[in-house]
Amino acid sequence: MMAGLELVSASRCFDGEVRKYCHLSQSTKCKMAFNIFLPDTAISQHERVPVLFFLSGLTCNEDNMMTKGGALPHLSKKRIALVTPDTSPRGVGIEGEDDDWELGTGASFYVDATQNPWKSNYKMYTYVQREIQQLVYDNFSVDSSRVSIFGHSMGGHGALVLSLRNPGHYKSVSAFAPICHPSTSDWGRKQFLAYLGSNEEAWAEYDATELARAYDGPELAILIDQGDSDKFYSSKQLQPSHFIIATESNRRPIKLDARMQPDYDHSYWFIQTFMEEHIYFHAKHLKA
C-alpha cells in the first residue's frame, strides 16, 4: 500500500478526508501532485467506492476543483471518491515552459506530445488514462469497474477525449464549458501544433468532435453545461455546437445532454452552480 506515494496533507471534510499526495511519475518524469477525496466507507475499507476523475482547465492545478468546485457535500452523500490530477508536468526545465499561460505549464491539453522540446515530459494522456488511475486503484479502496470522468474547459476536452477513446472504461462523462473542437479553434491549434506537430491528421485522436463522429463503442452518456455569457464561448474557443452536430450524425451510441445556461460565465462560480447535477448524473451511472 502507498508504494511511491508521499502524503503531503490530510484534512477531515464532510465525513471523509481530502488528501494531497505527490509521487514521481514515470510518464512525465517529474514529481506530480494530486488530491483525493475519500468518503469514510473508503477510509475504513468497508467497501470499494466508485471514483470520479476531474480534469481542470488552463492555468489550474490539482487544487482548483477541490477548493472551489463545491463537489464534496454531494460526493460524501453518494459515497463517491474524487481524484483531481494536476494539469501538466511542472518545473521540468523546458525552455519557455512557464512563459505562456496557454502552452507548457498548466496547459498540457492532456495529450502525449510527440514533438521537441515537449515529448519527453508532456505525456499527460498516458499519465491520466493509465498511470494515475493504476496508482489510485492499487492504493485506495475504490472500485476500478465503476469509474467516470469530468472536467472544465481544457479539462472538459480531456474528459471527452479520454472517454471517447476508451469505450466502456468510463460509465459516464460530463464537462463544464469544454473545448469541443480544438483542431479548429485557437485553443487547440496552437497547442496541437507545438505538442503534436504540423500533420493535422495526428490531431484527430485528441479532438472530441472528430472522435464523436467515429465513436462506435457501448452507449456513452454525456452531460455538458455551457454558460451563454462565457467570453470564451463567444470568441469561439469552445464550439459545443460542433460537438452536438457530430453526435447527432452518430446518434445511436452517444446519449448527449447539452445545456445552455443563461448568464453564466466560464468561472468556478458557474461550475459550482451545476456541480450537484453533474455528481448526481455520474452517481446514477456509477450505481452509487
Added chain:
Amino acid sequence: MMAGLELVSASRCFDGEVRKYCHLSQSTKCKMAFNIFLPDTAISQHERVPVLFFLSGLTCNEDNMMTKGGALPHLSKKRIALVTPDTSPRGVGIEGEDDDWELGTGASFYVDATQNPWKSNYKMYTYVQREIQQLVYDNFSVDSSRVSIFGHSMGGHGALVLSLRNPGHYKSVSAFAPICHPSTSDWGRKQFLAYLGSNEEAWAEYDATELARAYDGPELAILIDQGDSDKFYSSKQLQPSHFIIATESNRRPIKLDARMQPDYDHSYWFIQTFMEEHIYFHAKHLKA
C-alpha cells in the same frame, strides 16, 4: 445608488450574483474591497432580503469565504445576502505592515487602533460595524433590520465582539474556531499591545469572554463549532472553554450552542463541512 462604489467583477452563481466592489473608506483611509452575494430577489429588488456579514481570519482577504466556504447554495435557497469584507487596510504605508502575518495587513483583529503607527488606518471595528454596513444598506436591496454576523478564527472573535457590543443589532451570531479570550492568548495579546497599548483595561471591550460575562442585552443566540484536531486549539490560542464558562456565569441572555467536532482542523475544509448548519441557524433567526 452605488455612490462611491466601484464594481470590479460580477458572475452569475446559484441563481444570484457574486460581485466584487471597492470603495475609498473613510474609516481606514484607503481603498477597501468586499464581495457580496445577492440572490435574484434582491437583484430584481422585488424584496429586501436579510443579510449576513462574514469576517475572515488571519492572512485572509475578502475572497476566502466566498470562494471556499461553500455557503452560496444555502444562501440562494434561503434568499439571504452575504457580505465578506477584507480583514484589514492594505498598502497604507505603515513601516513593517506586511512583515508579520500576525500583525498589520490581514491581521486587524477588528479593533479601532489607538496606538501609533496603526491608529490612523486600523479602524476596522468602525469599518465593519458602521461604514460597510451603511454602504450595504444604502446600495443594495437588503433589510437592515434582519442582519446577522459570523466569522472564522480572528473573524470569529470579530463576530462575537461586534454582536456582544451592539445588543439587538444582530439577530444571531456564529463562529468557526473563534479566538475566544484574546487577552490571555498569544493571538490577541500581541496584537492588542500593538494596536491598543499596554493598558490591559482597554482590551476588555475587544474580548468576547470579558464581554460575555457582562452582557445584559436582549437574548443573543450563538452557535460555535470547534474541531478537536485544530492545532491552534491544542496550542490554546482559541480557548472556547473560557467563553463557555463566561456565558454560563451569565446564562440568561446568552443562548450558546458550542460543539466540538471530532477530527476536524482549522481549515476551510472544516468550515465548509458545517456551513449549511450555520446558514440554517442564521436563517431561522433572520426569519428567512
